[in-house]
Amino acid sequence: MKFSEIIGQEEVKQRLLHTITDNRISHAQLFYGKEGTGSLPLALAYAQYIFCTQKTETDSCGICPSCIKMQKLVHPDLHLFFPVTTTEKIKTKPVSSFFIAEWRKSFLKNPYLSLAQWLENLGSENKQGNISVEESAEMIKALNLKPYEAEYRILVIWMAERMNIAAANKLLKVLEEPPEKTVFLLVVEDYDKLLPTIVSRTQLVKITSLKEKEIAEKLKEEYQLNHETAMQVALMADGNYAEALTLIEKEEEISSQFNLFITWFRYAFARKIPEMIRWSESTAGLPRESMKNFLQYTTRMLRECIVIRYHINDLAKTEGETKESLSKLSKFVNEKNIIPLTTEINKAIADLERNANAKILLLDLSFKIAKLLKAN
Ligand SMILES: [Zn+2]
Structure with missing residues (x-):
């Protein structure tokens, strides 16, 4: 995903670009924004920019081998973690890697995916998605691998507040002694639910709600809505693009x-x-x-x-x-x-x-x- 594909958030994009041009990529960053504001696509666009081999001052190129892999979310140095549940097929100890194909498909279809939509795609709409201690073991496994292609390996933890306490403690240990050339991008909607000790070890990237006009413009462009309907939807969605997409259905x-x-x-x-x-x-x-x-x-x-x-x-x-x-x-x-x-x-x-x-x-x-x- 390129920065240019993301709705609004110009200030955050500039800040993120500066961390790279100034060569001060913090090893743990907390992307904090409410549902539908684009914190997950921003984290992934940032990762793509870090990996891109032909980046410009403002965006990744979108065509180098790294970008091509990132656009399919199959870059070997990108490790994705997200809440999961037990399902018909996976009856115990579910972890993200079991569901990675479904998750990629869901995100690529709608980068503004909400947790509720993800759980629905998983067939688990009545369950709470969690990030378990087994998942932290997977994270540690990923850390034992050397970066394959890029200078860094990047771990994106979507809805990190869904980590249970044991998982959070394991992550905390890792953040206390961060491995080299590793970047953690924690994406959260509610950071009060994260361990304060984790929050204090991360750099905050605050993402604000989208403006109604920004949502309306995107809806007009993508779904050919007329101006009045687009503004009505944007007003009802209250800065949440995931909600806007649900509404137009x-x-x-x-x-x-x-x-x-x-x-x-x-x-x-x-x-x-x-x-x-x-x-x-x-x-x-x-x-x-x-x-x-x-x-x-x-x-x-x-x-x-x-x-x-x-x-x-x-x-x-x-x-x-x-x-x-x-x-x-x-x-x-x-x-x-x-x-x-x-x-x-x-x-x-x-x-x-x-x-x-x-x-x-x-x-x-x-x-x-x-x-x-x-x-x-
Ligand atoms: Zn590129």
Whole structure:
């Protein structure tokens, strides 16, 4: 993978390029970014750049023998580790090498692959993927090999926070006495779950969420979406390209989420109590994760109302009919109620995480919204 194939993240790319031109490649680096931000493709593009024999100042060449191997993820000095589970075929002690062919295929099809998608491809969607102590033994085996072709060998550990404690301790020992000419790239979404002693031995490469415009542009280019749909998807995906790809597979949901939001606020504004009750009952039937996503989406739509209300057009993310509907609603969303509205919705998200009764919670929230919309 070349840097140029990765969405946005220009600053991180520059920083990574500088580590090489300045000849200070740190032996252990922590690529930390939320799901769908591109931390894994960045780590692999970085590895490809290190291996490339004809690199330019800004990217790997994509055509030298090293690049060709990296683009198929078969470079002999690249060692990949990722969470796995037991499956129909592998009943005990699963390690990455058993599943490397499937993993390569999954990544090459979608470099923004999420852990959930990977486990689904593995046929293990209801299991937790783990990196076990047997896997650390595999890592140590890889370290006993001399680099075959390149100057360095590179170990990429995707979702390193999925290491169990025994595996993490083994890795820590290795990082304490790093072998020569070896680079560890740990890719994580949640580094609070890593041993602090591992974190302190790595150099942090922080990867931020993607901007809506960047996601929308990529969607337009790759999937020929029109601008309005692309922006809607990008807004719902909230900086997560993996999520955006999942969303475009179910196109009807894109408009349904907006409709769910706008009808809710219309009922609340008009204080149509029977409709509010019906809305809360049917929305409470959604899976909890979808409900949380929907509420987060609601807060983004309210922010958009403020942007439209005060004509801050540079920041406006919607267009067409969506923008028109929001523009009507924006007459009732202002600097006085935006903060209480957002606070109430965020409180509801936290309560949902604590397993509150969704029906009661949504109805209660609807009444609060009704009150706040009228308090102008
Ligand atoms: Zn090359």
